[in-house]
Amino acid sequence: MRFLFLKLLVLITRTLFYLAVFLSPVLSVWLASSVVAYINGPRLLTVFSGILLFPLVPILWDMRGRKRRKELGILTWGDRIVLRTLVLNLAFLFLLLALRPQTLFLALSTRGDWFLDGMQGPQVELARTGLFTLSRGLEGLYLRFHNNPFDQYADTTQVKPQPAPQPQPAGQAGQSKGWPWTEVGLHPAVDNMPPSAETSIASVTQYIASQEKDPMLRVKALHDYVADRIAYDAPNYFAGNYPPQDAEMVFQRRVAVCAGYAKLLEALGQSIGEEIVYVTGDSRNSTSDLEGQSHAWNAAKINRQWYLIDPTWNSGYVDRSTGFTKAYKTDYLFPPPEVRGISHFPEDQAWQLRLQPITRGEFLR
């Protein structure tokens, strides 16, 4: 019995060892080649890195140690190559994971299937799904190094979207209520607001509530107020140094970064009982990288349906040389979750408001 147990233990250890010997160079080459594809490097570099990891460096390493071995040679040439390949590739994997965990996740999630480019069919799709499922294993590591500075303003007791997301009613071109908004400017209550109504958050919302009875247009008016009255704090954004972004401070200063816009809209909503919440995550535009950058926006519950709002992106645009340019728009006022999901990825997947939430990898792809 004891002998059988020992035999089984040896068999398992041996199998694990052979698996590690086989898988470590395969994994190393997959990781290295995906990073090369992700950074748009030459294919030749992929092939070269693969040959370096196996067999070039292990063989060169073995030749270098030949002199010393003449005195005490125990292992065969094959044993030595296997062991050196294992050590080299495990060290390579460890270094990559330690030094570039985020790049690895991004590369595998977007280009981990580069060798299947242009190929289609059920088997190929199965392989692709398998590769991307493997790459999801690194998401935890990616998130460990991925901090959103605007999380500090999030309310930890915040509601989740209840009831569960339902398909958003499809908008019609030319409609005056709902996305896509066509030729709709600032809400009249915001456009014609007397200065006496702008003394506090409460006075603003009371004035808007008295002027607009329709719930959807009332939330639009609150959004319009934030998008129109707040200027983007471009100098501090480019300096990466954000002053406090709480609603009262933003209301007084009239400048903010995304967190301030979203906190003010949340506070305006709360002031008149509208359910508007603060959401954090990543957003990307045509000039940013695939993974985007930290951002904050809102979701609002209107007539038992949740909608997404980005008052920052609807206020204008920012350029390093010219700073903030005010340009009110409604592109990001209640867009369908699928449209919004191309540029915005919330940290809490519930705020995707999709029937079938997507993974971070799918967002990146």
Place this chain on the structure above:
Amino acid sequence: MMKAQFFAEGMRLVASMRSQSDTHQTAVIQLQNLNQRWLLPSYSLKGSTQAEHCLESATQGPK
């Protein structure tokens, strides 16, 4: 990067459905332009501010 305005104009992206793909010479982007909006597509290399106009090839259905 697809902007919300693109979809608000009634357009749909047909291909490519991936954010990154390799191309040796020509990159083909297919759109559905249901509302028949006039388009002037352009492209620029990463990091470049210089934009080049895209060539429009054969189209199917209304332009």
